[in-house]
Amino acid sequence: MGSKRNFLDRPQKRSRTEALLLEKTPPISEKFPKFLVMHSETEKPLSKLSPFLVAKVIEGVVGKDFHAKKMSSGDLLIQINTKRQSDALLTLNSISDYRVTVTTHRTLNTVQGVISEDDLLDTPEEEVVEGLATQGVTAARRITLRRDGVELKTKHIVLTFESTSLPEVVRAGYLQCRICPYVPNPLRCFKCRRFGHGSRSCRGTNKCAKCSSKEHVAETCENEPLCSNCEGHHPAYSRSCPVWKQEKEILALKIKENISYIDAKKRFAFVSKGSYAQAVHRGSARPMVSTGTQTSSDDSRLPLGPPSSGAVPVALPSNRKVDAPPSASTSGTVPKAPPPNRKVDAAASASTSGQGMTSPAPPAASVPRGRGLQPRTSAPQRKPGEHPKQSTSAGQPEAIASPTEEPMDESGPRSDEDALL
Numbered sequence: 032m033g034s035k036r037n038f039l040d041r042p043q044k045r046s047r048t049e050a051l052l053l054e055k056t057p058p059i060s061e062k063f064p065k066f067l068v069m070h071s072e073t074e075k076p077l078s079k080l081s082p083f084l085v086a087k088v089i090e091g092v093v094g095k096d097f098h099a100k101k102m103s104s105g106d107l108l109i110q111i112n113t114k115r116q117s118d119a120l121l122t123l124n125s126i127s128d129y130r131v132t133v134t135t136h137r138t139l140n141t142v143q144g145v146i147s148e149d150d151l152l153d154t155p156e157e158e159v160v161e162g163l164a165t166q167g168v169t170a171a172r173r174i175t176l177r178r179d180g181v182e183l184k185t186k187h188i189v190l191t192f193e194s195t196s197l198p199e200v201v202r203a204g205y206l207q208c209r210i211c212p213y214v215p216n217p218l219r220c221f222k223c224r225r226f227g228h229g230s231r232s233c234r235g236t237n238k239c240a241k242c243s244s245k246e247h248v249a250e251t252c253e254n255e256p257l258c259s260n261c262e263g264h265h266p267a268y269s270r271s272c273p274v275w276k277q278e279k280e281i282l283a284l285k286i287k288e289n290i291s292y293i294d295a296k297k298r299f300a301f302v303s304k305g306s307y308a309q310a311v312h313r314g315s316a317r318p319m320v321s322t323g324t325q326t327s328s329d330d331s332r333l334p335l336g337p338p339s340s341g342a343v344p345v346a347l348p349s350n351r352k353v354d355a356p357p358s359a360s361t362s363g364t365v366p367k368a369p370p371p372n373r374k375v376d377a378a379a380s381a382s383t384s385g386q387g388m389t390s391p392a393p394p395a396a397s398v399p400r401g402r403g404l405q406p407r408t409s410a411p412q413r414k415p416g417e418h419p420k421q422s423t424s425a426g427q428p429e430a431i432a433s434p435t436e437e438p439m440d441e442s443g444p445r446s447d448e449d450a451l452l
Contacts, residue, residue, distance in 0.1 A: 062167055062193055062194050063113075063114040063117045063118075064117055064135040064136070064140040065110055065111060065112070065117070065139075065140060065195050066108065066109070066110055066135070066136040066139035066140050066195075067108075067109045067110075067111065067117065067120055067121065067133050067134065067135060067136065068102070068106050068107070068108055068109070068133070068134055068135070068136050069106060069107040069109060069123075069131055069132070069133050070106045070131060070132050070133075070134070071105075071106075071129055071130070071131055072129075072130040072131060072132055073129055073130055075129070076105035076106075077105060077106065077107055077126075077129070077131070078101065078105055080126060080127065080129060084126070084127060085099075085107070085126060086099065088123075088126045088127075089109065089120070089123075092116075092119050092120055092123055093111055093116040093119055093120050094116070096111075096112055096113075096116070097109060097110065097111050097112075097116065098110040103232075108136065109133075120133050121133050121134075121135075139195070140193065140194075140195060141169070141191050141192060141193060141194070142191075142192050142194055142195060142196065142197045143189055143190065143191050143192070143197075143212075143213040143215075144189075144190050144192065144197045144198075144210035144211060144212060144213055145174075145187055145188065145189055145190070145210065145211045145212075145213045146187070146188050146190060146201065146203075146208040146209070146210055146211075147186050147187050147188075147208075147211075148186055148188075148203065148206055148208055149186050150206060151186065151188065151203060151206075152184065152186050156171045156172065156173055156188070159171040159188060159190075159203070162203060162204065163190065163201055163203060166192075166198070166201050166202070167192045167193050167194050167198075168190050168191065168192060168193075168201070169191050169192070169193050170190070170191035171188055171189070171190055171191070172188070172189045172191075173185065173187070173188050173189075174187040174188070174189060189213050190210070196289075197210060197212060198210060212286045212287065213286075214279070214282050214283045214286055215282065216279070217275055217278035217279055217281075217282060219267070219268065219275075220233045220235070221240075222235060222236075222237055222238075223235030223236060223237070223238055223259075224238045224240055224243070224259045224260065224267040224268075225259070225260060226260070226274065226275070226278045227278070227292070238259050238267075239252050239254075240266055240267045240268055241254065241256055241257075241266045241267075242254035242255065242256060242257045243257050243258065243259035243267065249266070256269075258272055258274075260272060260274040260275075261273050261274050277299070280299060281295050281296050281299045282295070284298060284299055
């Protein structure tokens with residue numbers, strides 16, 4: 032019999048998860064700048080050239096498989112798909128009599144992620160970049176905290192990849208480090224103090240970061256804090272500002288869905304207002320109406336006309352219990368019901384007649400007839416204006432509450448938040 036192989040000599044099997052993660056990391060040779068910027072070196076911008084001519088020149092260099100878009104600066108943003116296209120377009124230097132330069136976009140060709148490893152706590156950032164350079168890492172920055180004036184290092188390192196897609200794992204020596212998307216803080220203009228742009232492209236006016244005044248800067252401000260974004264009692268740079276928190280969520284949505292800032296802002300606004308599905312979900316808790324029943328938005332209103340022959344008799348809303356005398360006929364014709372709270376007892380009539388006011392008792396009104404309705408029993412006498420009390424004797428129905436004191440049922444708002452919608 033052959034000798035058994037040592038456990039250490041056996042080839043280690045990779046887990047399926049580890050193998051899949053390693054396969055998703057593209058080789059460094061396939062990485063290239065996909066977003067290029069074409070800039071005119073002359074006094075005239077590219078917009079003065081015919082767009083047909085510009086597109087024809089680009090197509091002659093890279094083919095038809097490209098996308099171009101005009102930027103706010105007047106330059107042209109070009110997206111290509113292969114390394115050959117990128118190398119060819121970077122050599123373009125003229126269109127007609129215009130001298131142009133093609134460079135890589137400053138931010139669109141890179142992506143950032145965070146690794147968190149205790150074993151890299153004492154490793155310098157330069158060594159991290161050098162060790163991960165073959166995996167597309169071009170920069171590393173350790174996240175630090177400041178407590179009591181002392182800067183403390185953390186195990187979290189922000190890695191910048193020369194790629195448009197974030198890998199799920201990197202190998203730092205013998206460590207396999209999972210990568211999480213990095214959500215930066217919102218960009219705030221140091222000029223107008225608003226979010227979403229920098230001071231270089233700002234067209235607004237200078238404002239104090241502390242009190243929003245246009246007459247001085249924050250370094251010399253002695254006024255009370257007033258945010259220029261939400262008008263709250265805090266500076267514009269406070270992280271407790273609701274606008275800052277909203278911008279943070281927009282950036283998180285942008286990175287998670289891999290979409291532009293404008294698209295993320297539109298999608299966030301739609302989700303904040305509530306989608307159609309959420310509205311349907313809120314309405315699904317309301318009671319269903321049976322076939323043949325007429326309803327109205329006001330519970331105090333009853334059906335105005337009888338239903339067609341053969342229809343199910345109309346019943347009152349669920350939050351009003353009304354008893355009807357037994358009937359030998361259920362022909363399908365439904366008489367009109369009396370308006371609520373029109374019941375006047377004998378005691379009330381006697382009380383008003385003693386003061387010189389006489390009024391005949393109203394005739395007994397007919398009530399709807401239907402299945403399952405019990406005969407009406409005489410209610411106990413009460414004084415005018417007295418709130419009706421529930422009867423505890425067997426067989427006595429619960430009294431109808433007045434409209435002003437009627438408790439809210441399931442058809443009303445379930446919470447204060449729903450009431451505001």
